[in-house]
Amino acid sequence: MKSHNRLIFSACLALLSGTCFSAPSLAQKGDAAALSVKIRDLGRAGKYAEAVALAERQVESLEKKHGPAHRDVGSALSNLGYAYANHGRDSEAEPLYKRAIVILERTVGADSPEVAATLTNLASLYQRQQRHADAEPLFKRALVVRERSLPSGHPDLGQSLNNLATHYEKLGRHGDSEPLFKRALAIYEKAAGPEHPAVATLLNNLGQVGKVQRRYGEAEPLIKRSLAIREKVLGREHPDVARSLNNLADLYERQGRYAEAQPLFERALAIRQHAVGADHPDTANSTNNLAAFYQASGRPGDALPLVERLIGNGRAQPRAALPVLADAERQQLMPREEAVNDMLNVIQRGTQSAAASAVNKLAVRLAAGSDRLAELVRRDQDLASEAEALDKSIVSAVSKERSKRDAASEQRARTRLAAISTERASLQKTLSAEFPGYAALSNPSPMTVKEIQSLLSENEAMVQFAVTEVESYVIAITRDSFDWKPIPRGAETLSQKIATFRRGLDLGKASDASGKSGLFDLALAHEMYGMLLAPVEALIKDKPSLLVASSGALTALPFHLLVTEKPAAAIPETFEGYRDAAWLLKRQAVSILPSAASLKALRALAARREQSTKPMTGFGDPLFNPAVKPGDGNRATRTAARSLATGAYTDFWQGAGVDRARLSDVLPQLPDTADELNAIGKNLGVAASDIHLGEDASETTLKRIPLADYGIVYFATHGLVAGDVKGLAEPSLALSIPKQPSEFDDGLLTASEVAQLKLNADWVVLSACNTIAGDKPGAEALSGLARSFFYAGARALLVSHWAVSSEAATRLAISTFDRLNANPRLGRAEALRQAMLAYLNDTSSPRNAYPAFWGPFALIGEGAAR
Structure with a gap:
């Protein structure tokens, strides 16, 4: 039997949210207080449906007695939210917590224990939904309140320590989590005794820390003690017992002790099915765990029915379901097309990106x-x-x-x-x-193989990737065939390789061929091709157009820079050596899809949209410093990269906003972007009044013109990635900085402002730096500006993967549009491919062969002529 390092750890850490039940206030007497205690006890006993019913009656009774803004109503709302959350009804719990916070802050103060308890409950809900960025500040705030208001040995302080530690552990910060867990455990053992349920939770969590660090000898007795306490104090059928069973089973599986693991996984699932029902998230998690275990222990026939049940209710997790479906197809336990359709279903439901969601929303509007x-x-x-x-x-x-x-x-x-x-x-x-x-x-079903095939032309192939913790998958589809293959690399390995891949695309290292270790590694580019596309090469290699639907780390990979044949050298002796590499770009035009489903949105549904009446509007050469006039600047200025030095970004942040005066001093003017826009505009027959340069390239101009009239909306300027400027929460495009900034026009067009635009554009061009990047470092790519432009009404985007030379950006953009204007049936992706190849093959400068110059742009969305 094979080992399978499944990551079920994140689902098995426990918060001490049970102690966040709001106690009745001194004002509550008699029946109301007794009812609050009964609701709490029902929750602790795992009788969640009964707790919900009583909590609903309590809220109704207190609102009738005191009105909707009374302190006791706030506490009751928090309790009802907690009861809903235990019952798996998160969408109903969240607004109750928020309403409770407002009431309690007004009636008992922002630093009260009641507020801290409700903040913790809300943070716990966010953490369960993997909204870690939302959860962390709430956990920290609750801890600060309790440290100020409670003695050092108070159990509620232990609870806050545990919850913040759990947050750190879920992010892999073992060094931060473990001492907090130990401090919390010491508090609870002293305050509540060695067999309190909270002690069991902390033992469980400490055991988890040891387990994921392979300290199995330390972890096992901790988890076993946690299980023993829960069985004794809570009863053998309590949901928390299932948590300890899952954790102990996972420990045994990691050690290859399958015979000991199996009955524990099975018992955990049975407990959760009985306690919270088949549709509860905890039950789904146990079902995924058991399916993955059956698969790992060589029992795909037992795993398959569990996965099919999960697919039916939309709760199949890719890390568990995809290996089962793949093995079921290999062993002919289900028809090949059915297996691949189920894989596509799991991928589409489990890896929906923000950009894909934006395209789906656009599709709903178009289909309306x-x-x-x-x-x-x-x-x-x-x-x-x-x-x-x-x-x-x-x-x-x-x-x-x-x-x-x-x-x-x-x-x-x-x-x-x-x-x-x-x-x-x-x-x-x-x-x-x-x-x-x-x-x-508004709730479309995932696409099947046949539906995707009906949208593809004879010249196209689509590849859909799915990345999980242990291994990944690629599904290739053409108009008349399909195939799938496993990729024996998980998310962490792929992330590391892509980070190394991208380090070779730093323009700062491309001034000459010195410092070879920092230059682009052709051998790695070939290795990545062999890993990702070679397994389905026979199906896709002869198709001129390749559509890529990726997820996770792969969204940051410029696929057109993969190398299809083994290079003569990993790093050539001179830049000219890069010209001879077998770039995927030489074989195929590449378009990136936010998701497989977006193909339907961008093709079948977009055909219903009205045609725009004007060819293009463009914004370029914005005025960042009033002392610099449009068109001024020497050659050095004209060839500046469309980005800033990252290390200096935080210098522009002052007080509550960006210090635009300082920012304007260091943003290089981009006079060549005026040449870029004028040249493209001339070829497309664009009226001079539709090209906005200098002071006119402003937010005010942009927001006042009817953008829906234009087929192309073009930005040639600097891009600022979220996180680069301290406090700037969104990626932005830099437009002319006004003398008197206002909320309407402050010189930065943010992603949220883009989403409010009304477009009808076949193409939005972002001739700026790093516009493919996500909302923050490490975030999902395609989730910032791209998401917002799709939502606003774009069918395709031209974006860049890294800080691009301004000279190169101008040249590539003009060349792309020249080709498209000469042959409108060429398609956007093919026009871009030809422009990049022309740059690569230009022997007038050795640098032209280096991919950092000719390869920064990617086509996102519809790349074909339609």
């Missing part, structure tokens, strides 16, 4: 057809996006100390949220009454 329905849908989507942003701002606010909060701003946000909720409720009634088919339209 009628002007009124499309208008209503767009309004509802815009309101939902606004509510999400406001909600994040409020959550961020409540995680801060009182002295750093703006009460008036928070109240404005809450008032606006209430107004949005009312308007969306009205919209939903209208949609249901006037357009009863809208619900099905």
